[in-house]
Amino acid sequence: MREIVVEPLSRVEGEGGITVQLDGKRIKDVRFDILEGTRLIETLVVGKTPQEDVSIACRICAICTLSHRYAALRGLEKALGIEIPPKAHHMRSLMHLGECLESNSLHVFVLALPDFLGYPSAIAMAEKYGNEVTQALALKKFANHIMEVTSGRMIHGENPTIGGFGRYPDREVLLNIKKQARDFLEFAVYGTNLVAGLDIPSFFEKETVFMCCEPGNEFGLMGDSIRISTGEVVDCNDYKKLTNEKFCPHSAAKHCLYKGKPFTVGALARVNNLGERLKGQAGKLFKKHWNDRWLKNPIYNNHAQAVEIVWALEQIPGVVDDILKIKEDPALVKPARTEGEGVGAVEAPRGTLYHHYQIKDGLIADANFIIPTGQNLEDIEKYMRLAVQGMIDQGADDDAIRLQLEIICRAYDPCISCSTHMVRIERV
Amino acid sequence: MSQEKKSVGLYGFTGCNGDQLVIIHSEDQLLPFFDSANIKSFSLAKSDNDNSELDLAFVEGSISSQEQAEHVKAIRERTRYLVAIGNCACYGGIQAMELGAKGWDQRFRKVYGDGFFINRTPIESKPIDVFVNVDFYLPGCPIDARQFFYCFAHFLQDDEPVFPDYPVCAECRWRENDCLLLKGELCLGPLTAAGCGARCPSHNLTCLGCWGPMKEANIGAEFNLLKEKDYSLEEIKRRFRMHTGSGMMKPLKKLLGAL
Ligand code: SF4
Numbered sequence: 001m002r003e004i005v006v007e008p009l010s011r012v013e014g015e016g017g018i019t020v021q022l023d024g025k026r027i028k029d030v031r032f033d034i035l036e037g038t039r040l041i042e043t044l045v046v047g048k049t050p051q052e053d054v055s056i057a058c059r060i061c062a063i064c065t066l067s068h069r070y071a072a073l074r075g076l077e078k079a080l081g082i083e084i085p086p087k088a089h090h091m092r093s094l095m096h097l098g099e100c101l102e103s104n105s106l107h108v109f110v111l112a113l114p115d116f117l118g119y120p121s122a123i124a125m126a127e128k129y130g131n132e133v134t135q136a137l138a139l140k141k142f143a144n145h146i147m148e149v150t151s152g153r154m155i156h157g158e159n160p161t162i163g164g165f166g167r168y169p170d171r172e173v174l175l176n177i178k179k180q181a182r183d184f185l186e187f188a189v190y191g192t193n194l195v196a197g198l199d200i201p202s203f204f205e206k207e208t209v210f211m212c213c214e215p216g217n218e219f220g221l222m223g224d225s226i227r228i229s230t231g232e233v234v235d236c237n238d239y240k241k242l243t244n245e246k247f248c249p250h251s252a253a254k255h256c257l258y259k260g261k262p263f264t265v266g267a268l269a270r271v272n273n274l275g276e277r278l279k280g281q282a283g284k285l286f287k288k289h290w291n292d293r294w295l296k297n298p299i300y301n302n303h304a305q306a307v308e309i310v311w312a313l314e315q316i317p318g319v320v321d322d323i324l325k326i327k328e329d330p331a332l333v334k335p336a337r338t339e340g341e342g343v344g345a346v347e348a349p350r351g352t353l354y355h356h357y358q359i360k361d362g363l364i365a366d367a368n369f370i371i372p373t374g375q376n377l378e379d380i381e382k383y384m385r386l387a388v389q390g391m392i393d394q395g396a397d398d399d400a401i402r403l404q405l406e407i408i409c410r411a412y413d414p415c416i417s418c419s420t421h422m423v424r425i426e427r428v
Numbered sequence: 429m430s431q432e433k434k435s436v437g438l439y440g441f442t443g444c445n446g447d448q449l450v451i452i453h454s455e456d457q458l459l460p461f462f463d464s465a466n467i468k469s470f471s472l473a474k475s476d477n478d479n480s481e482l483d484l485a486f487v488e489g490s491i492s493s494q495e496q497a498e499h500v501k502a503i504r505e506r507t508r509y510l511v512a513i514g515n516c517a518c519y520g521g522i523q524a525m526e527l528g529a530k531g532w533d534q535r536f537r538k539v540y541g542d543g544f545f546i547n548r549t550p551i552e553s554k555p556i557d558v559f560v561n562v563d564f565y566l567p568g569c570p571i572d573a574r575q576f577f578y579c580f581a582h583f584l585q586d587d588e589p590v591f592p593d594y595p596v597c598a599e600c601r602w603r604e605n606d607c608l609l610l611k612g613e614l615c616l617g618p619l620t621a622a623g624c625g626a627r628c629p630s631h632n633l634t635c636l637g638c639w640g641p642m643k644e645a646n647i648g649a650e651f652n653l654l655k656e657k658d659y660s661l662e663e664i665k666r667r668f669r670m671h672t673g674s675g676m677m678k679p680l681k682k683l684l685g686a687l
Contacts, residue, residue: 039443039522040523040535040536041522041523044522052670059446059522059569062449063449106452122473123458123473124474126459140453141453141455155453157627158628159631165631167632
């Protein structure tokens with residue numbers, strides 16, 4: 001028996017690895033191992049105030065810190081009967097766009113592109129692709145700046161809080177963000193075309209199901225219902241029906257299935273489900289590059305992320321205007337009650353993120369988090385299995401198989417710190 | 429030339445990777461950073477990592493499995509200096525909130541059932557100095573980029589960095605914020621090591637203590653003040669242990685023992 005192991009998987013967030021077991025030409029097992037240690041965060045927030053929960057839950061993940069914060073705030077504010085004022089709402093949209101921009105540009109340009117161009121890292125790429133690397137880092141820096149301005153710190157900023165924001169940024173700072181968003185658009189369009197020009201292998205393609213938040217009539221990153229590529233739309237309160245979980249001994253994250261089948265969430269799901277709604281440059285790029293291979297091949301997640309970067313940059317000026325239109329900074333809205341239940345769903349960069357809370361006597365009585373990467377695990381393993389089979393049939397050597405699997409896995413942009421926290425056993 | 433460069437490794441254990449990301453987020457310093465040393469291992473940023481001898485290792489995250497404990501010991505054996513970066517490494521982080529000895533088993537079972545792992549033997553999260561000798565602690569959740577590069581530069585020169593020993597309170601005053609503690613809010617500014625620039629109080633939000641305790645923190649004074657303001661022992665304890673586990677609880681327990 002032959003075993004191919006990749007551990008640790010580099011350039012992904014958190015500690016993970018891939019194990020393939022082969023018996024001659026037969027695949028015995030393909031596993032995406034989650035090696036990250038357990039933190040039991042859902043149990044840590046029990047007995048804490050909602051305010052404290054927001055500060056703990058966001059620390060599940062550094063890359064999606066604001067999505068965790070946003071999902072927590074939405075779930076908790078529903079439970080507490082809080083309606084946030086419009087200015088706070090626009091600020092949250094801006095911080096969320098900042099995170100999407102940050103995470104997507106980090107992944108596409110710094111983590112994934114080196115694979116396609118044959119380099120071990122973006123730093124090593126700099127010699128030949130100096131301009132691209134410099135611009136990509138500048139774009140990422142701009143996105144980090146948005147996160148810092150809105151949340152108070154680049155990572156784990158506490159400014160977005162229950163009932164609104166502790167402080168609103170200055171006008172000049174916001175106007176500068178608006179200007180920079182316009183300036184970066186050209187590079188983002190160029191970057192999308194660069195990614196779209198890459199040669200994407202097709203031998204492991206297969207249809208799957210896509211899920212994302214239904215934002216209403218436009219493209220977006222948030223909603224109270226979930227759109228499935230099968231045409232169904234499901235209320236986010238029924239999230240458990242969409243994400244039946246099973247425990248796998250090789251993974252600190254539980255795997256999710258929908259009606260017994262694997263599915264995909266994330267940029268590719270959003271663009272596949274909602275891409276027709278894209279306007280402006282993002283709409284043009286979508287029309288130019290999208291084809292039905294995007295429905296079958298996870299590598300196109302990189303392409304979808306690039307399109308979203310363009311979309312986010314085009315959204316920012318309008319959101320900044322919305323914030324600036326409201327002169328007065330609203331005070332924090334106080335809870336209407338001390339008991340309740342709420343599910344908050346948002347699109348984290350890697351896909352739909354659910355935070356579900358029960359509050360009693362002003363303290364968290366129970367919490368459940370369903371994390372995007374956990375939802376993708378089954379599909380990641382499915383595509384890796386298809387790829388291994390294809391490559392064995394082609395007679396590929398171990399190194400080639402290893403690289404191909406890393407590319408597939410990384411395309412999902414798995415966030416391993418996150419996924420160790422979605423685990424939960426439901427006993428019926 | 430490259431022979432003279434110091435060998436450096438960055439490692440992440442249990443946490444959110446926030447501290448390593450702070451480094452990756454420092455776009456302007458990133459190329460010089462990779463240039464000024466031989467970065468032998470930094471798996472969040474690059475794929476050609478190895479296990480060679482090091483002059484300097486930065487370790488992020490707490491230790492939450494026996495395998496991680498072995499790994500951090502192995503890193504210790506092949507490095508001259510070992511620096512703990514971030515609260516998880518320094519104090520165990522939020523996942524080491526000190527909720528009680530038996531609590532962890534129960535909480536583990538609540539989350540994972542009786543499931544077992546084929547690739548890990550989980551243990552309750554602990555700071556890395558429970559397992560290895562740590563040469564320097566760089567706290568924060570996450571760390572501050574300037575403090576990191578300052579620390580990095582010093583170790584490249586075989587020199588130990590020196591950080592100011594004053595509380596967040598001092599930074600807060602420099603920024604001319606209104607004192608939240610005086611307004612009756614549960615702010616940990618007086619006890620918490622400076623370094624963040626008083627971020628939260630500058631946003632009208634209380635300090636949560638995410639930089640850990642400063643060395644000479646007057647826990648007793650703050651404790652009495654909060655009691656006067658009618659905070660219950662439960663509330664105070666909950667806040668003290670939230671971000672730095674044992675970091676603030678150790679002195680508090682001592683104090684409560686003495687009371
Ligand atoms: S100290 Fe904070 S930022 Fe660093 S790994 Fe732990 S949770 Fe993340």
